[in-house]
Amino acid sequence: MRNLFAFLAGGLFGAGLLVAGMVDTTKVQGWLDVFGNWDPTLAFVMGGAVLPMIVVWRIAARRERSLLDLPMPQDFPKLVDRNLVLGSLMFGAGWGLVGLCPGPAIGALGFGGWQVALFVLAMCAGMAVAPLARRGLDQLDAENDV
Amino acid sequence: MHQDWIWGAVGGLMIGAAAALYLLANGRVLGASGILGGLIDRSGRNSTVERLSFLAGLIAIPPLLVPLYAVVDTHVTSNPVLLIVAGLLVGIGTRLANGCTSGHGVCGMSRFSLRGFVATVFYLLGGGLMLVLARHVLEVI
Numbered sequence: 001m002r003n004l005f006a007f008l009a010g011g012l013f014g015a016g017l018l019v020a021g022m023v024d025t026t027k028v029q030g031w032l033d034v035f036g037n038w039d040p041t042l043a044f045v046m047g048g049a050v051l052p053m054i055v056v057w058r059i060a061a062r063r064e065r066s067l068l069d070l071p072m073p074q075d076f077p078k079l080v081d082r083n084l085v086l087g088s089l090m091f092g093a094g095w096g097l098v099g100l101c102p103g104p105a106i107g108a109l110g111f112g113g114w115q116v117a118l119f120v121l122a123m124c125a126g127m128a129v130a131p132l133a134r135r136g137l138d139q140l141d142a143e144n145d146v
Numbered sequence: 147m148h149q150d151w152i153w154g155a156v157g158g159l160m161i162g163a164a165a166a167l168y169l170l171a172n173g174r175v176l177g178a179s180g181i182l183g184g185l186i187d188r189s190g191r192n193s194t195v196e197r198l199s200f201l202a203g204l205i206a207i208p209p210l211l212v213p214l215y216a217v218v219d220t221h222v223t224s225n226p227v228l229l230i231v232a233g234l235l236v237g238i239g240t241r242l243a244n245g246c247t248s249g250h251g252v253c254g255m256s257r258f259s260l261r262g263f264v265a266t267v268f269y270l271l272g273g274g275l276m277l278v279l280a281r282h283v284l285e286v287i
Contacts, residue, residue, distance in 0.1 A: 035278055084242075090238055100236070106178060
């Protein structure tokens with residue numbers, strides 16, 4: 001059941017990304033290009049997703065276990081640190097350069113040609129070396145005694 | 147153009163519904179980079195099949211809907227250097243930050259998480275700066 005619902009959530013997520021036009025890199029880059037022909041679609045997508053989730057988090061907060069009797073998420077990290085800021089800047093830079101973020105890139109694998117496949121491959125490689133990057137940054141911090 | 151906004155909001159609601167389903171049924175935060183990244187660095191080895199099932203749905207369902215449209219074009223660049231550099235940046239960046247547009251953006255901001263808002267500000271900033279640099283200054287995209 002747990003895996004069936006994970007499949008359904010992934011499918012609905014992908015369908016939403018397609019319907020919203022988020023698999024179209026011109027829409028994403030159009031949103032980021034404030035000095036060009038600015039496209040506000042992404043704000044409507046984000047708003048459409050965030051507003052119902054505000055209510056859902058309130059429902060979730062009242063539950064000890066999920067509908068499938070699994071533990072609810074808890075102990076969210078609260079620390080705003082260098083990795084959060086630096087990582088988000090790096091992610092944004094890559095997102096702006098090509099117009100794909102992880103969800104739409106994976107969702108477009110089935111119809112996006114070799115270009116999307118190459119992007120996802122590079123993204124996986126980046127994810128594989130990320131723990132090394134994290135350790136390297138921590139080491140720099142230790143050496144500089146920050 | 148206005149139709150794009152309406153479909154954007156409809157698609158956004160579907161994304162919100164998917165996040166709601168994953169949270170309420172599976173007790174999980176829907177974050178694309180975390181679900182994939184946890185498989186790659188093995189930090190999610192206790193939920194491998196659940197993660198694979200999510201990714202299977204995400205990969206399998208959109209192509210089934212593509213025929214409903216006259217054209218679905220990603221308009222993605224065919225420059226392999228740009229694709230590789232951007233993919234590496236997105237891969238490393240989302241794992242350092244522990245989230246992307248879905249985890250920090252959709253799920254983080256909706257529970258008023260400070261980390262979600264900070265991440266969103268900085269990935270928008272990084273994206274905007276890179277776009278201006280690459281398109282209007284260097285003119286490579």
